[in-house]
Amino acid sequence: MSPLDPDTAAGHSPVRSLRYFNYRLWFGGALISNVGTWMQRTAQDWLVLTQLTHHNAAAVGIVMALQFGPQLVLMPWTGFAADHYDRRKLLMATQAVMGVLALALGLLTVMGWVRLWQVYLFALLFGSAAAFDAPVRQTFVSELVGERDLTNAVALNSTSFNAARMIGPAVAGLCIGAVGTGWAFVLNGISFVAVLISLTRLRGHELQRGERAVRKRGNLVEGFRYVAARPDLRAMVLMLFFIGTFGLNFPIFISTMAIGVFHTDAAGYGLLSSIMAVGTMGGALLATGRKEPRFALLTIGAAIFGIGCVFAALAPGYWLFAVALVIIGVSALTFANTTNALMQLTTEPAMRGRVMAIRLAVALGGTPIGAPLVGWVANAFGARWALGVGAAAGLLAALVGLRYAHRAGPRETRVSQASVAPSP
Numbered sequence: 222m223s224p225l226d227p228d229t230a231a232g233h234s235p236v237r238s239l240r241y242f243n244y245r246l247w248f249g250g251a252l253i254s255n256v257g258t259w260m261q262r263t264a265q266d267w268l269v270l271t272q273l274t275h276h277n278a279a280a281v282g283i284v285m286a287l288q289f290g291p292q293l294v295l296m297p298w299t300g301f302a303a304d305h306y307d308r309r310k311l312l313m314a315t316q317a318v319m320g321v322l323a324l325a326l327g328l329l330t331v332m333g334w335v336r337l338w339q340v341y342l343f344a345l346l347f348g349s350a351a352a353f354d355a356p357v358r359q360t361f362v363s364e365l366v367g368e369r370d371l372t373n374a375v376a377l378n379s380t381s382f383n384a385a386r387m388i389g390p391a392v393a394g395l396c397i398g399a400v401g402t403g404w405a406f407v408l409n410g411i412s413f414v415a416v417l418i419s420l421t422r423l424r425g426h427e428l429q430r431g432e433r434a435v436r437k438r439g440n441l442v443e444g445f446r447y448v449a450a451r452p453d454l455r456a457m458v459l460m461l462f463f464i465g466t467f468g469l470n471f472p473i474f475i476s477t478m479a480i481g482v483f484h485t486d487a488a489g490y491g492l493l494s495s496i497m498a499v500g501t502m503g504g505a506l507l508a509t510g511r512k513e514p515r516f517a518l519l520t521i522g523a524a525i526f527g528i529g530c531v532f533a534a535l536a537p538g539y540w541l542f543a544v545a546l547v548i549i550g551v552s553a554l555t556f557a558n559t560t561n562a563l564m565q566l567t568t569e570p571a572m573r574g575r576v577m578a579i580r581l582a583v584a585l586g587g588t589p590i591g592a593p594l595v596g597w598v599a600n601a602f603g604a605r606w607a608l609g610v611g612a613a614a615g616l617l618a619a620l621v622g623l624r625y626a627h628r629a630g631p632r633e634t635r636v637s638q639a640s641v642a643p644s645p
Contacts, residue, residue: 235506238374243423244365250419252381254316257412259389259498260396261323263491264405265340266472267397268330270480271487273337278477278607280337282596285472287341288348289588295352296582300444303357303574309428312361313420315354320413322347323406330403355585356578359561363570367429372562376508379558383505383550386498394491444575453516453567454576456625457560458583460523460618464556466587467614468526470595471497474533474611475546477604483539496543500550508555514562516629520622522556527615534608552615557584 238244266281274280292299302311326343329335359375366374393405448454475497479490529552533545560580568576591610599607 235373236377238366238370238377241366241370241427243427244362244374244377246419246422247365248377248381250415250417251378252385253415254412255382255385256389256392257323257409259386259494260393260405261409262472263390263393263494264397264402265344266476267393267487267490268335268402269337269340270476272402273335273340276480278473278599278604279593279596281473281476282470282592282594284340284344285470285592286589288344288351289585289592291345291348291352292355292585293582293587293589295349296578297442297444299353299356299581300575300578302353303360303578304571305574306357308357308361308364309420309423311357312354313417315350315357316413316416316420318350319347319354320410320417322350322410323413324410327403327406327408327410330406331401332403335403352581355581356574359577359581360565360573363565363573364428364430368566371565372508372513375562375565376505376558379505379508379554380502383498383501383554387495387502390491390494390498391488392491394488397487397491444572444579447568447572448576448579452625452629454564456621457519457564458579460519460556460621461560461580461584462587463614463618463621464523464526464553465584466591467595468530468591468611468618469553469584470588470592470607470611473592473595473599474604474608477599477607478533478542481599481604483542485539489539493539493543493546497546497550500547500552501554502550503547504551504554505558507551508558514559514566516559516563516622516626518555518559519563520619520626522552522559523615523618523622525552525615526556527612527617527619530608530612530615534605534612556618560584 239248265284269280269284270276270278322343326335326340329339362374362378363371396405396408448458471494475493476490479485479493483489485493526549529545529548533542533549536542536545561577564576564580565573595607595610598610
């Protein structure tokens with residue numbers, strides 16, 4: 222049987238995408254790199270919060286703003302690149318740049334030369350590289366498995382990412398305690414080698430390259446017009462804005478609760494991040510069994526996210542807070558995966574990179590607004606009130622979803638992979 226032929230026996234298997242050689246190779250390399258990425262995220266927050274400032278949550282918010290802001294600022298060019306250039310080569314370039322940046326920050330930290338402004342600078346540079354990496358990395362999945370198994374591949378990618386999220390923060394906590402914060406950055410830099418090796422060893426003849434966008438006047442703004450003409454995409458973008466801007470500030474939520482409320486150490490903080498990843502991992506595994514995404518899942522995921530943040534804000538102790546984080550993790554992953562799959566499967570292949578760039582820009586690019594605000598709330602009123610902001614964001618997003626579903630009617634309650642929307 223050809224590796225590109227659908228395997229009937231594995232038609233509904235939760236790991237059916239792994240029958241593709243290219244996807245298996247990519248999955249393995251990405252898992253190793255994702256562990257390193259979560260080590261760096263945890264170490265970076267700990268470095269800023271405990272070594273470069275005196276528990277200043279606003280400084281963590283600034284780092285997040287600089288790291289995710291480029292998703293918004295560079296959005297027209299990142300989506301254009303994903304739709305027009307060779308995605309495999311572009312990924313090799315972005316992954317190499319991020320690896321070098323991680324190594325450089327690690328060496329500065331290990332040598333004891335790191336300063337807060339340097340962390341800000343590296344966050345901005347890393348975020349700029351990641352802005353080009355993210356849309357091409359998400360759309361590249363369709364070249365590995367094709368349209369038929371895209372939903373499953375997106376879910377397995379999330380499983381990999383969240384498996385790493387379970388491992389990375391805990392390993393980072395142990396690494397910080399044993400040899401220092403800088404080595405977590407160094408290990409992350411080394412981990413990018415795994416992705417680069419997987420990209421070089423892909424079987425080119427098995428890549429399922431879709432239609433490429435044709436260069437023409439107005440390419441950079443065409444994605445905005447496309448989304449503006451689609452009520453379903455507009456609703457998803459608004460929901461993403463609320464949750465991405467004010468809800469997905471987990472480094473601030475977890476670090477301020479761990480240190481300011483429960484008075485734990487680096488290991489305890491890393492454990493909370495890993496416990497939350499148990500929830501996101503659960504959400505990812507549930508998603509692998511779904512045949513197709515549905516808009517209703519967005520509304521449900523957003524509502525449960527808001528309720529989970531309420532429970533977390535009111536949690537009287539460390540372990541009840543950890544349970545609330547599991548709930549938040551399941552709901553956040555369900556919401557994120559469903560928007561990813563829906564926006565890809567209902568968008569023309571030639572527009573997919575630009576639409577995904579808009580998705581990422583809204584989900585992550587709102588951080589420059591939300592993270593400093595949430596950090597200020599945590600400093601001024603306490604960590605529990607910061608989680609209240611996240612709760613409000615989730616519930617507002619759920620209301621947007623309900624409003625769209627009411628206006629659209631039953632025809633929009635289920636979206637098939639075959640129903641790729643026509644160009645407006």
